[in-house]
Amino acid sequence: MAPLPVKFxxxxxxLSFKQRSIEQYEKNRCYLAVCGDTGCSVQGSKNLYxxxxxxxxxxxxxxxxxxxxxxxxxxxxxxxxxxxxxxxxFYQRVEPEDIEEIIEKTVIQGEIIERLxxxxxxxxxxxxYGRELPFYKSQLRNLLEANWKIDPGSIEDYIANGGxxxxxxxxTEMDPGAVVEEIKKSxxxxxxxxxxxxWVKWEECRQQTGRKFIICNADEGDPGAFMxxxxxxxxxxxxxxxxxxxxxxxxxxxxxxxxxxxxxSAVEKLKLAIDRAEDLGLVGENILGSDFNFQVYLSIxxxxxxxxxxxxxxASVDGRIGEPVQKPPRLVQxxxxxxxxxVNNVESLANVPLILRDGAQKYCRxxxxxxxxxxxxxxxxxxxxxxxxxxxxGITLRExxxxxxxxxxxxxxxxxxxxxxxxxxCIPASSLDLPTDFDQLSSAGSMIGSGGMIVMDDExxxxxxxxxxxxxxxxxxxGCCFTCREGISRLLEIVKEISDxxxxxxxxxxxxxxxxxxxxxxxxxxxxxxxNPVLSTLRHFEEEYRAHIEQKHCPAGVCRELITxxxxxxxxxxxxxxxxxxxxxxxxxxxxxxxxxxxxxCDKCGVCTTVCRAEAVIKQ
Amino acid sequence: MKKAxxxxxxxxxxxxxxxxxxxxxxxxxKYNYLPEKLLRRAAREMEVPLIDxxxxxxxxxxxSLVPEGRHQIVTCTGTACHVRGxxxxxxxxxxxxxxxxxxxxxxGEYSLKCVNCVGACASAPLVIVDGEYHGNMTPLKAGKxxxxxxxxxxxxx
Numbered sequence: 001m002a003p004l005p006v007k008f009x010x011x012x013x014x015l016s017f018k019q020r021s022i023e024q025y026e027k028n029r030c031y032l033a034v035c036g037d038t039g040c041s042v043q044g045s046k047n048l049y050x051x052x053x054x055x056x057x058x059x060x061x062x063x064x065x066x067x068x069x070x071x072x073x074x075x076x077x078x079x080x081x082x083x084x085x086x087x088x089x090f091y092q093r094v095e096p097e098d099i100e101e102i103i104e105k106t107v108i109q110g111e112i113i114e115r116l117x118x119x120x121x122x123x124x125x126x127x128x129y130g131r132e133l134p135f136y137k138s139q140l141r142n143l144l145e146a147n148w149k150i151d152p153g154s155i156e157d158y159i160a161n162g163g164x165x166x167x168x169x170x171x172t173e174m175d176p177g178a179v180v181e182e183i184k185k186s187x188x189x190x191x192x193x194x195x196x197x198x199w200v201k202w203e204e205c206r207q208q209t210g211r212k213f214i215i216c217n218a219d220e221g222d223p224g225a226f227m228x229x230x231x232x233x234x235x236x237x238x239x240x241x242x243x244x245x246x247x248x249x250x251x252x253x254x255x256x257x258x259x260x261x262x263x264x265s266a267v268e269k270l271k272l273a274i275d276r277a278e279d280l281g282l283v284g285e286n287i288l289g290s291d292f293n294f295q296v297y298l299s300i301x302x303x304x305x306x307x308x309x310x311x312x313x314x315a316s317v318d319g320r321i322g323e324p325v326q327k328p329p330r331l332v333q334x335x336x337x338x339x340x341x342x343v344n345n346v347e348s349l350a351n352v353p354l355i356l357r358d359g360a361q362k363y364c365r366x367x368x369x370x371x372x373x374x375x376x377x378x379x380x381x382x383x384x385x386x387x388x389x390x391x392x393x394g395i396t397l398r399e400x401x402x403x404x405x406x407x408x409x410x411x412x413x414x415x416x417x418x419x420x421x422x423x424x425x426c427i428p429a430s431s432l433d434l435p436t437d438f439d440q441l442s443s444a445g446s447m448i449g450s451g452g453m454i455v456m457d458d459e460x461x462x463x464x465x466x467x468x469x470x471x472x473x474x475x476x477x478x479g480c481c482f483t484c485r486e487g488i489s490r491l492l493e494i495v496k497e498i499s500d501x502x503x504x505x506x507x508x509x510x511x512x513x514x515x516x517x518x519x520x521x522x523x524x525x526x527x528x529x530x531x532n533p534v535l536s537t538l539r540h541f542e543e544e545y546r547a548h549i550e551q552k553h554c555p556a557g558v559c560r561e562l563i564t565x566x567x568x569x570x571x572x573x574x575x576x577x578x579x580x581x582x583x584x585x586x587x588x589x590x591x592x593x594x595x596x597x598x599x600x601x602c603d604k605c606g607v608c609t610t611v612c613r614a615e616a617v618i619k620q
Numbered sequence: 621m622k623k624a625x626x627x628x629x630x631x632x633x634x635x636x637x638x639x640x641x642x643x644x645x646x647x648x649x650k651y652n653y654l655p656e657k658l659l660r661r662a663a664r665e666m667e668v669p670l671i672d673x674x675x676x677x678x679x680x681x682x683x684s685l686v687p688e689g690r691h692q693i694v695t696c697t698g699t700a701c702h703v704r705g706x707x708x709x710x711x712x713x714x715x716x717x718x719x720x721x722x723x724x725x726x727x728g729e730y731s732l733k734c735v736n737c738v739g740a741c742a743s744a745p746l747v748i749v750d751g752e753y754h755g756n757m758t759p760l761k762a763g764k765x766x767x768x769x770x771x772x773x774x775x776x777x
Contacts, residue, residue: 042743042755076742223698226739254635262738297634302641303681319639321679380700380741454699468702605708607759
């Protein structure tokens with residue numbers, strides 16, 4: 001560890017600390033990076049890390065072989081992931097039993113362990129180095145690259161890899177107006193959903209006088225999105241640095257990170273990061289000997305999706321119920337405690353240090369004319385390589401899903417991709433060549449949103465997806481506007497009727513009309529965008545809705561009331577597995593004789609299908 | 621982080637002191653629910669009408685006004701979990717343990733809740749038992765996970 005802690009009083013203090021951190025970092029070139037992100041932890045990476053530590057200690061390797069618990073390494077599907085440095089050998093699905101071999105063979109002798117390598121699900125080709133994987137090759141990991149290199153708990157690692165240099169340079173060399181100017185040149189747009197230009201918010205706030213606030217919106221509420229969580233868990237200092245720079249540029253001396261309670265690990269990492277930055281004087285009074293003071297507070301959400309809306313978020317930070325308020329006045333005039341307030345998303349803030357470090361010009365070279373830079377997406381659902389991907393804005397959906405994502409699971413047919421969370425929509429196969437930028441996806445009836453990308457195959461029912469999102473929004477509507485509170489519930493009623501086969505002809509027209517009313521007559525973004533999942537699925541998959549209504553048939557075989565399970569008497573060998581496992585007791589039959597499903601007892605959970613080895617269960 | 625002691629609880633401080641939400645979170649953390657007595661004391665301490673404290677307690681999902689079970693079972697119902705069949709898993713757990721969603725078993729042993737997304741979508745669908753994550757769930761696995769617990773022998777896994 002580099003000597004700690006001395007508060008930096010000048011730029012030179014920082015530079016000499018940085019030099020020591022780099023020397024320290026260079027010394028420990030031989031290390032194992034174990035992914036400690038929630039995604040890999042679920043698959044056992046915490047235990048793996050502990051076991052590795054024990055093994056290294058027992059064998060007396062701790063001096064020469066270091067261990068790093070990093071943030072998300074990306075390819076969550078194949079976790080737990082371990083990267084062996086300095087060669088950068090990429091091992092996946094590592095179990096505690098593999099530890100001895102990894103250390104003795106790969107680390108000590110440089111041998112590759114074939115079975116731990118990633119093999120492409122389509123071509124079967126094996127890859128040794130992480131960067132060569134098709135999953136990483138087509139990405140541009142400007143923000144996420146650091147996740148591979150740094151321990152999120154170590155401010156030294158962050159500084160050794162170029163961290164805080166942008167802040168130090170801004171505070172000591174630039175005036176706030178120049179910082180805003182640089183962000184303006186970069187054309188950075190908010191990564192939280194709306195895609196509003198960051199510099200506009202900053203400039204307006206800078207013009208205001210008196211006490212001001214800057215808030216980092218880390219209330220990543222969209223289901224299926226975890227980009228912000230992974231940034232905060234993997235590289236919390238980058239978010240914090242962006243926030244402090246934002247404070248300097250806007251003249252806000254107080255910053256608040258509003259983070260959801262469902263992310264306990266990110267909360268811990270951020271807390272630690274703030275404490276370390278305070279130790280070094282990067283947060284606090286007279287930062288780097290200047291007259292810039294900046295305090296950071298954490299405000300932890302209590303579980304309400306609507307608090308992602310900025311005015312509701314501010315009410316929540318203030319300890320009130322998260323009800324949005326009518327704008328104008330805009331937050332930049334009348335925000336938290338009635339003072340000018342800027343709210344930025346986690347990923348937007350993480351981009352800020354990069355822009356200042358490399359210059360706006362270089363930043364602009366990536367992306368499209370109106371959407372510059374990269375965007376992180378969480379690629380999940382029925383896709384082969386689920387995980388966190390970072391790509392230049394403007395890349396097509398096909399490239400993301402097929403080149404990076406490796407196509408659809410089990411060779412099934414692609415049906416749609418859902419983007420933008422509950423405010424977004426489903427994009428069908430015919431629009432796969434759309435570029436992902438802020439404006440193009442809106443034209444297809446969806447939006448980039450915060451970056452969740454849920455891939456669906458032909459076994460996903462679009463009516464069921466619409467029902468799912470409407471249920472979500474009906475639960476999460478704060479109830480302030482009548483048309484949102486009642487309108488979404490009525491939309492849900494209709495879609496439920498379609499899904500259970502009781503809808504009458506004409507319901508689709510009613511659905512469309514009501515969706516328009518909700519859209520036009522609610523106050524905040526939640527209500528205005530609530531009909532999107534219905535409208536976009538209707539737009540692209542009206543046939544599927546009609547099949548539910550007219551033929552009482554669910555083509556994807558999802559909507560329970562419209563499907564039945566039965567057993568093929570010819571294929572069934574009477575093994576009794578379905579009978580044993582059926583939770584509803586709906587299977588009957590004698591041993592070694594074909595079994596039957598009792599329809600009145602069957603609740604269509606589908607367990608029989610998963611246990612049957614003879615593939616005798618038929619779903620119709 | 622800056623902290624303050626309110627009603628004997630350690631509560632993080634914001635720019636405007638301690639907020640009602642933060643205080644209720646500290647109470648919820650300790651007791652697993654918000655006892656009425658403490659809500660009344662919180663209102664007096666914060667110098668706000670009781671209805672303000674009550675409305676906050678009712679509005680946010682992480683607060684409960686009734687005692688929760690000794691074991692907290694949470695199923696993730698995010699979109700990724702949904703398309704991989706989380707609904708059936710919730711049902712299976714509910715059936716195995718005899719607990720309805722958003723309620724607690726009569727013996728006070730289990731509480732079952734759904735949560736919108738925990739952001740571990742690669743391992744969808746997920747069940748979280750007392751803070752421990754179980755990924756790639758199927759109704760069958762979920763049933764097995766709780767089978768022992770339901771018989772009252774041992775707690776879950």
